[in-house]
Amino acid sequence: MLNKFKNAFFSVVNNLDTASLDKNNDVGPNGEPKLPLKFPYTRPHFLQLNGEDEIQVAGDHAIRPIIVPRDITKMPWNSGYAEAVNAGKSLRNEDQARIHVGYLERRSRQRIPYSYFALFDGHAGTGAAISASNELHCILHDKLMEVIHHLLPTPEINESTQNGRNQVLWFPEREIGVESFIVGALEATFHEMDNLIAEDRFVYRVTGGCTVVVSLFICGKLFVSNAGDSRAVLCRGRKAFPLSNDFTPETERQRIRKLAALQPELLGGEYTALDFSRRPNRRDIGQRLLYREPHMTGWAYKTVTPEDLKFPVVYGEGKRSRVLATIGVTRGFGDHDLRAPNSSILIKPFLSSQPEVRIVDIEKEAIYDTDVLVMGTDGLWDVTSNERVAESVQRSLEQFPAEDAARYRYRFTSAAQDLVMCSRGKLNERSWRTADSKSATIDDISVFVIPLAAYKEEHLRWKQEMESQSQRQSDHQVSVDIAVNDPSTVESPVMAANQPGRMTADIHTNGIPPVDKAATLLDPEEKAGVVAVAEEDKDTTVGDAAAPPEVIVDPLQPVTDGTSDPEIEDKNESNS
Template sequence: MVAGTEVIHQSIPVLDVQYGCITKGIDEIVDISAATAVALAVVSPSSSPECRLVAPGPDAVAVDVAASELDSRASDAIPNVSVEPLQFVPSIRSGSFADTGPRRYMEDEHIRIDDLSAHLGSLLRCPTPGAFYGVFDGHGGPDAAAYIKRHAIRFIFEDADFPQASEPDEVFLDSVENSIRKAFLLADLALADDCTISSSSGTTALTALVFGRLLLVANAGDCRAVLCRKGQAMEMSQDHRPIYAAERQRVKESGGYIDDGYLNGVLSVTRALGDWDMKMPRGSPSPLISEPEIRQATLTEDDEFLIIGCDGIWDVMSSEHAVSIVRRGLRRHDDPERCARELVMEALRLNTFDNLTVIVVCLSPEDRSSPPSPRSQDLRQQPPRLRCCKSLSAEALCNLRSWLDNDGGGN
């Protein structure tokens, strides 16, 4: 038998047995799992001095339990063994893919940092694991998006007084949000001040930060972040387009207008960095703003991956469709880089008309979305196997050993 337990009438030293529980009054041999046997073995020795561990061999552990102890635990020893579950901590790995698509040139940029502490060194003390991702979808030329990619780390982690902490408490979270809002504003103003950037060039911006179990997404524009939780798509951002009722109302209140789905008849988004030809004079109210919307989520073991993509993806597929493609890909090859490419290929197949950029961030060391095989599922559902037979008396065992030592064992 495999990792079994022998419950016999008395201890027989001539046999090497695994997980042997010796008591009286029970003449059965019971097969239980190794985990169950160990659970029986670790019952507090201080409360049962007659329970002891011995090692008859390298692969066997014998547990002798007095009759009075086993009788009192026979029905409830296993249920009473409680192991406090470890708090979930994401194990982060990611992949990305970008393609010009049907456009003549590329205006998208992105940042992918799986280990923020290693990347920033002594510049930042933050909860671990720490990661940072960003997608910047330019318009009016590539200059604004390229500029934000080059300086995003400085804007967020240096210029915006990013907080230092080892644990993500409430004070830390509030400070992070304030720093990100400040960073978006600083980046917007920097585009206005840089004479090499055209005033008609702008970019949407979506950033995602992971600190321990905290996921924080900041978005200004129509890039999108989608979290897969137990196979379901959870949108971690809102597309800032004129069709969004809250944005349409804000635009009207700020003196702007919507013409054929475009802000002031020009721009398809209502939030962006840059585009200073629509924001001048500086400091005056504008229907186009750079302030991000920020959403938080506490990650759990149900969270599988995060998709971050520019609008070229979401113009032709839903969040649910994208999640299904990535889940299917992870079941096949467990490679987030290939999943990102498969999303881009699907968008091209669906005739997207824009540049394409996608980041796929896995939150576990290996794919857990694939269903278990029928055999492994059956094994998990089976209760511990029980086999019962009568025990042999000491005299019978001695006779058996004598028979094996003599001619009977040679045939």
């Protein structure tokens, strides 16, 4: 059993991308043809690396260069980003990052801007991380568009719901805040992305799995969604406020053990859901040891039986804890074919793609120029605490005075670079050491440093524009309503005809000439007479003093010669 654990430990920690190590990338280990890649391996697009040569230089395990974007104007709000490859634990940098700036747009030309930052920490291959970096933001956009009528309701919808009349069917019976719709979109997006990877693995070569942390800036708020052990921390001055929790076998021990107890068939008869204070052995059979059931948080005594000698479903403590002695993360994407060592037991049932979502209302918060959001993969946090990250960022920002505009815009990039340097350290006698001579991380490192003040300014400008646009539309609607409801503002056909220089032929009601509309009220013979009169009037010049006064026919009244005709009155009464 110890050898089983060692084999699993090294297979996970080393994370060698066996697919990349094959000499013949078109043939599998058994000679069968390999599936094609859905997306080629590359580095984040905003780094603007030119060609395979620069990608290889960025992935040099010996010198581990710190890579930053070539043109920071491509970054929203001049945000900072830096990365460094691992020290040789995998062939390639398995981290991926993505930035996307988009708009949720309605037909009315109203739109909501949003900015998306994401980090994906791959393991056992790059396939899942690359797929998620290319597709997750697209799925999220579609999910947000499905609820845009809740995020940006039209005035007509607001009025109808407030008055309780003509309520549209898709509005909920109970009041739901805008935040809940965005949280729901994020949760649905994570679930759909994991299912997409599960489907794609039968058509494309999708290796391994990945953790994910996403920061979505929308509607004046920050939504941080995390599934895994990557982390997001709000740094305000030298204080750090975590916006995510690490999801590891240690932190989710109780959830996993409860699942194992409810569905023991998932354990294949080789593992146990019980947790002992120490691993029991055969000499402990019949002895009493401290233990706890999945439903327990405290400890009690139990007499050890041979059944208790099975390997625990969660083994180890802290960062060394593993699910089924195999994997050290419990949430993320992929890993659909991952199995426990030397067995056919699938590990995926114990993993989850459900994110934890936290919200910061930036619009209502007092935000300063030095307030930033730091996102990083576990390579940063393994050796650098939240507090130390906040201190490092503050020191970096202080080196860039606002008076020096040329350098000032690079301050967040410099802060990200310093954070990577802090965790990577320097090479000292074949080992990487931090500035205080402690062991540095040998993992991939990826870091975002995102300013919050710049987003708040952008959001307030957008909000002001939306209010101005709404006011203009409201003023226009009021003008239209007055024109429609006030008869004095509507020009009658008779009034228009009596104005000098106006032709009676120009007077229309609903686009129909008055003569034609009036004629429809008459019998065919009378209609012919009216048309004949109209033909005779064609030669009459408007405004001619010798011409007799023109008789204007009101299309909405019966045609008479000024006297009461009983036949026409009878017809009008019958028509009414």
